[in-house]
Amino acid sequence: MKKLIIAEKPSLAGNIILALKRKENFIKQEGYSEGETYIVSYAYGHLFQLIPIEKYFPEEKRPTGWSLDTLPFFPGNGRADGYQFELLTKTEKGKTTTDEGVKKQFLILKNIMNRADVDEIIHCGDADREGEVIIRLILQKGLQSKKRITRLWLPEQTEISIRNGLMERKPDSEYDNLYREGLCRTLVDWMYGINLSRYVTLKTSEKTVYNVGRVLTPIVKAIYDREMQIKNFIPEKYLQLESLTENHGIMIKLSVKEKYASDQEQEAMELCGKLNSADARVVDVQRKKKQKQPGKLFSLSKLQSVLGKKYKMPLQDALNTVQALYEKGYVTYPRTNTEYLAENEKERVRDIIAAIQKNDPEKRLAFREGKSIFDDSKIESHSALTPTYKIPKDLSGMERQVYETIYHRFCAVFCMEPCEVEETTVTVQCLDYKFTLYGEVMKSVGWTKYEPQKLKDELPKMLQGELIEHEFKPVEKMTQPPKRYNSETLMNFLKNPFGNKKADEETDSDSDDTEEYRAIKKGLEIGTEATRTPIISKAISGGYISQKNDVYSLEEKGEAIIKYLDLLHINMSLQTSVQLQAFLNQVFREQKTIDEVLSAAREQIKEDFAFREQSLVSLYAGSCEGTERKIIGKCPKCGGQVYKAEKGYFCENRSCGFALWKSGNKYFDAIGYQLNDKAAMEFLRFGKSKALKLPSKKRPGETYSAIITADFSGKYPQWGMEFEPKKGSGKFKK
Secondary structure, three states: OEEEEEEOOHHHHHHHHHHHOOOOOOEEEOOEEEOOOEEEEEOOOOOEEEOOHHHHOOHHHOOOOOOHHHOOOOHHHHOHHHOOEEEOEEEEOOEEEEOHHHHHHHHHHHHHHOOOOEEEEEEEOOOOHHHHHHHHHHHHHHOOOOOEEEEOOOOEOOHHHHHHHHHOOEEHHHHHHHHHHHHHHHHHHHHHHHHHHHHHHHHHOOOOOOOOOOOHHHHHHHHHHHHHHHHOOOOOEEEEEEEEEEEOOEEEEEEEEEEEEHHHHHHHHHHHHHHHHOOEEEEEEEEEEEEEOOOOOEOHHHHHHHHHHHHOOOHHHHHHHHHHHHHOOOEEOOOOOOOOEOHHHHHHHHHHHHHHHHHOOOOOEOOOOOOOOEOHHHOOOOOOEOEOOOOOOOOOHHHHHHHHHHHHHHHHHOEOOOEEEEEEEEEEEEOOEEEEEEEEEEEEOHHHHOOOOOOOOOOOOOOOOOEOOOOEEEEEEEOOOOOOOEHHHHHHHHHOOOOOOOOOOOOOOOOOOHHHHHHHHHOOOOOOOOOHHHHHHHHHHOOOEEEEOOEEEEOHHHHHHHHHHHHOOOOOOHHHHHHHHHHHHHHHOOOOOHHHHHHHHHHHHHHHOOOOOOOHHHHHHHHHOOOOOOEEEEOOOOOOEEEEOOOEEEEOOOOOOOEEEOOOOHHHHHHOOOOOHHHHHHHHHHOEOOOEEEEOOOOOOOEEEEEEEEEOOOOOOEEEEEEOOOOOOOOOEO
16 A cells, blocks of 8 residues: 655655655656655645635626625635635636646646555645645545545655654644634635725726735735824934043043933033033943853744845745755745744754764854753744754855855854853943943854854943043934834834834843743734735735835835725724734634634624725715814824814824823813813923913912823823922923
């Protein structure tokens, strides 16, 4: 009896044949190779796709084109068993025909899997949700009798891992949850994409197709919001007091943190005079040796971020290249969302270290333990990206850049010699102001020989009690708009859309990222490592956004679709996308069924069709009715315009939700204050009001002087006060 191995792609089938050639003599046939024990065949990735809406109708009633009359559409009332897949199709001259190459390969697979001498089928889709779905659909459509189905799970495509994987293969039923999540994701995305893309396109009456997607739209919306923040940004001048003087041949900069408005120059000059008339003295000097830790091993998005920053490499190019390296057996499975390895991989790591040192004896590596490297709690399906024991001889172009980036990070993590620096912290005091200076000096390069690092500037040798020359001056500066997204900041946002980490900083190797990984496991992210890059590429090819020198910009079509979605009251907010992602994660964990998730998605989509009977013109006119379209200022949360309305002041972006209400504010009611246009402008621009005379509750008939402060960083505005001291110095204090 023989075993049929179905690989997801021809390249993987070729690697499997190479790994088995020592024991098998394969004869190449059309679409497969056959040996004494194994038959190895392949798919071309997806062979099946969900059928379009029209094919669910009887032929005599089949719509000839897109129509609002068929929307929203949910086969079988949206149940999982109501959706149908067909062989992958392609469009030729306006006609939809079955791809003959796909059809031919499926018939080859169908014939082999039903042969009487084949008693086991080995599923070898890529080691992810999509790979699980691809091969299972082939089996569901082609297998005509019950046979043993096992899974060949390959974290890397080396000969040893393939042979070991075949010996350790498990029943495919152990991956049922992965299949259910992958199938649910496919059906949900079809529901959103088919229904809302057709709806928006038909409502606009343009000759342009507007694609709407569960993940695509929030990506475009994020770039839209950032573009609006930049567009509506009003630069403001401010003054900051700085002293730049030379000390032992090294420039020393002291900066007063407090900022002054441009009309406070006299006050700033007065403080400069006081500081310059006083001594600036070193009050503390701390020197300590510190081991600097290397970065963590790479997840896919972290690798793409580094490649984008270093080589301006587009996300799709980075993914395609690392995928090619994986298929050649040089690196592990790329679509991973973790920077950690599993505890049971320690021997594999030792083998990689041995292979690297054998190839390059000058590499001084040593095996290291520790939770910063090995942590099962921070792994879902795949471990961090690493090289394999198979070292490439000749790589060029992007393949060399990508491989060396992964290779050097591995060498840095397992470098035998530590990186040691001497860290100096100097505190200088002038009047009541304290200034802290930091400097570093390299003592032992360690792992930085593989990944060079920029150290903090070296400080001059200063002693405690030493007087420091200083000359403070007001330096005129301008507030800066937020930066457009690049590969790193966009990926950080998509992985952690509600996080508080700075988007433009890479996580330190010794930082606590437990909460971040907990959020990932709950599915609190937009898309997955496997889907984000192709969807971003789709947004670019669709004309919604563009990328140049690793910077993403909004295009006219991207602005149009966000405005259309807003006018039609279609809820494709960040929260909706993340909630659906969390539901899909719960399917994997058996906390929800596929039909429960489809039902939730179906009800949401039905709500999105609430204004189907109204034209865009009437919806636009209706959005202005009863509202004085007076711009008050820019939104402190998203950067959009804030308009005056009857009941308060509201952000133009419905999904943002920022509002300043004229009534119902308990804080304002408690202090006897009524919000007006002028005050709203002050809060939006400065985060505080001007000095106010407010009624005193303790002394009826009297007033007290105070400033109302506003903090807009949270979900709702937080209000506070600053009071004038009794002596009337003019300085308000909290």
